[in-house]
Amino acid sequence: MAPITRRDFVKQTAFTAATLCGCPIDSLAETRRRFRTREQTAAMVDSAAIRKLASQITGHVITTDARDYEEARLIFNRAFDLRPALIVRCLGGSDVARTLDFTQKHTLPLSVRGGGHSRLGYGMCDGGVVIDLSGMNRVEVDARKRVARAGAGALVRDLDVATQRFGLATTSGGCPTVGIAGLTLGGGEGKLMGKYGAACDNLISAQLVTLDGRQVEASQESDPDLFWAIRGGGGNFGVVTALEYQLHPVTDVLAGTLMYPAGRIPQLLQAFVKFVAAEPDEMDVLAQLLPSERGPRCRMDVCFCGDPRIGNDFLRPLRALKPQEDNVKVASYLTVQSAGGFLQAPVAHFQTDLFLPELSDGAIAAITAAINDAPLRGKVIVVPLRGAISRVASSDMAFALRQPGYEVDVASVWSDPAGKASAVQWVKALRDKLQPLASGVYANQLGETSEALVRAAYGPNYARLAEIKKKYDPNNVLHLNQNIKPD
Numbered sequence: 001m002a003p004i005t006r007r008d009f010v011k012q013t014a015f016t017a018a019t020l021c022g023c024p025i026d027s028l029a030e031t032r033r034r035f036r037t038r039e040q041t042a043a044m045v046d047s048a049a050i051r052k053l054a055s056q057i058t059g060h061v062i063t064t065d066a067r068d069y070e071e072a073r074l075i076f077n078r079a080f081d082l083r084p085a086l087i088v089r090c091l092g093g094s095d096v097a098r099t100l101d102f103t104q105k106h107t108l109p110l111s112v113r114g115g116g117h118s119r120l121g122y123g124m125c126d127g128g129v130v131i132d133l134s135g136m137n138r139v140e141v142d143a144r145k146r147v148a149r150a151g152a153g154a155l156v157r158d159l160d161v162a163t164q165r166f167g168l169a170t171t172s173g174g175c176p177t178v179g180i181a182g183l184t185l186g187g188g189e190g191k192l193m194g195k196y197g198a199a200c201d202n203l204i205s206a207q208l209v210t211l212d213g214r215q216v217e218a219s220q221e222s223d224p225d226l227f228w229a230i231r232g233g234g235g236n237f238g239v240v241t242a243l244e245y246q247l248h249p250v251t252d253v254l255a256g257t258l259m260y261p262a263g264r265i266p267q268l269l270q271a272f273v274k275f276v277a278a279e280p281d282e283m284d285v286l287a288q289l290l291p292s293e294r295g296p297r298c299r300m301d302v303c304f305c306g307d308p309r310i311g312n313d314f315l316r317p318l319r320a321l322k323p324q325e326d327n328v329k330v331a332s333y334l335t336v337q338s339a340g341g342f343l344q345a346p347v348a349h350f351q352t353d354l355f356l357p358e359l360s361d362g363a364i365a366a367i368t369a370a371i372n373d374a375p376l377r378g379k380v381i382v383v384p385l386r387g388a389i390s391r392v393a394s395s396d397m398a399f400a401l402r403q404p405g406y407e408v409d410v411a412s413v414w415s416d417p418a419g420k421a422s423a424v425q426w427v428k429a430l431r432d433k434l435q436p437l438a439s440g441v442y443a444n445q446l447g448e449t450s451e452a453l454v455r456a457a458y459g460p461n462y463a464r465l466a467e468i469k470k471k472y473d474p475n476n477v478l479h480l481n482q483n484i485k486p487d
Ligand SMILES: Cc1cc2nc3c(=O)[nH]c(=O)nc-3n(C[C@H](O)[C@H](O)[C@H](O)COP(=O)(O)OP(=O)(O)OC[C@H]3O[C@@H](n4cnc5c(N)ncnc54)[C@H](O)[C@@H]3O)c2cc1C
Pocket: 076, 111, 112, 113, 114, 115, 116, 117, 118, 119, 121, 122, 123, 124, 133, 152, 172, 173, 174, 175, 177, 178, 179, 180, 181, 182, 183, 184, 185, 186, 187, 188, 189, 190, 234, 235, 236, 238, 239, 240, 241, 341, 343, 444, 445, 480, 481, 482
């Protein structure tokens, strides 16, 4: 088979973009498969070139015949079964630079894998190269300065464990195995966001390798434009190798779940809206709507990072709604973070996300109708955005979801491929109902993509992001992400 030329590559990219605009999730893996087959890749990269790359790096190269290949290619969302030609386990900036050079010389598709939790499986690709940062997971804490410096392969639990040793923390995600790089580059929402802002709000600086192989620092002082872009704009601008975070004193929190008996969904959501309107920055409560054999149930996940007596006082209105189970108690923040959230283990799923400025009666009615009709493994999660995260101006950095409101995540899971179509259809039906009420999306929680969705995620920030993309990645080599186009 003849090698693929740069022109074919560009044509394929255009095809991919066109297909992905509003394309159904079902066709996504297929689209990537078409993008480049393994046979095509093998024709383009001879084994001598791969051996040379392996000899130039301190990490190691995993080829399709390696014993650890099958494990190395696994990602969290098992809806994606992708087979890259090479997985390069990098151990530093120069490994990343050499791999970037190799990938571009061979015009191969490129994925960057942090924690592998992309809803769209972007940490892996078919027939291309994966820069796998999992070996770069060291976290160092300067307790005096309240700063953590983490390798870009660190997971939420690595960051939490390291910082909690000193009674410190920063906003990180609700799932311990999410990668902090993917989380922070896309925004980063978690239990501390009302008090301390998003993960990206706590980023002091990042080390990046740019597409031309330079190792640079992005911070307010050293490169304010790039720093602005990577705080929300995802992995569009270079490969981040380390991140430096501002930490805060966080030890015990008042946390747990309130599970309500089946039914009463509209009343519970209305009470939730009232509660959220009055809650202090320390309070983080999200509502999960879950189908059950006895009818839909509402569970509220609570975390209060202030004085527990004050937290218990604030919780009175939610307790007055008579939860059937109430395990909200004082626990260490690390224990609470380790419990994880909705998806505890890798599984095939489809999730989408909408931002609603209000949880109106219309939205509550649509959610209630959908959850009454949900597949047993469907779920709606309503995440209020308030407090510190919503006090940053949306033009201050790329992450633009700054208006107070509610993120609604709609997700469904399947183990048998036969269940996929109905699971996906249920999610999309509710998405379509809520769409007219939405004013944005959170890029990190989107299991679908299109140019319109990416523009919706960044709003007025999109034009500046496209300019910065043009400067740092004019050929859109880093396109396996919620993609900002360089033109
Ligand atoms: C179970 C689960 C729970 C979640 N919970 C939360 C939550 O509580 N809060 C929240 O805000 N989000 C949450 N998310 C969404 C999560 O933030 C995103 O999926 C995030 O992109 C995952 O990052 P990752 O490094 O694990 O994923 P990956 O798949 O490795 O990467 C995701 C994207 O980031 C890019 N990327 C990763 N690392 C780098 C790097 N070093 N340099 C350049 N680009 C990079 C990748 O190329 C890819 O496009 C959750 C996702 C899952 C699956």
